[in-house]
Amino acid sequence: MNADSFIKGMQRANANRKQRQTKQQANTVTGKPVVVEPSPAVIASPDFDLEAFRLDIIRKAIAKIMINKQRK
Known part of the structure; x- marks a missing residue:
């Protein structure tokens, strides 16, 4: 799988x-x-998207595994 x-x-x-x-x-x-209306403090603060962060880590781990498989 790609x-x-x-x-x-x-x-x-x-x-x-x-x-x-x-x-x-x-x-x-x-x-x-x-x-549900978010509070003004939530609107003004920059978002930290935990899901995007987690997916980025998973993507990097998969890329590293695929590179290691190609080397062997």
Whole structure:
């Protein structure tokens, strides 16, 4: 399997999971959506995307493994 396609698939899967979780959290028990507005402090602060950071580490690890396999 190509490492790039694997990473892209993981990113799509995580984006879909994150979107589903957001929708689930926004619904109340009665099923009516709740409007959630972030605080001004959250809007002003730069985001640290933990998922992107984690995927970047996984991508680098897979690339290193693939390079090591080619050398042997």
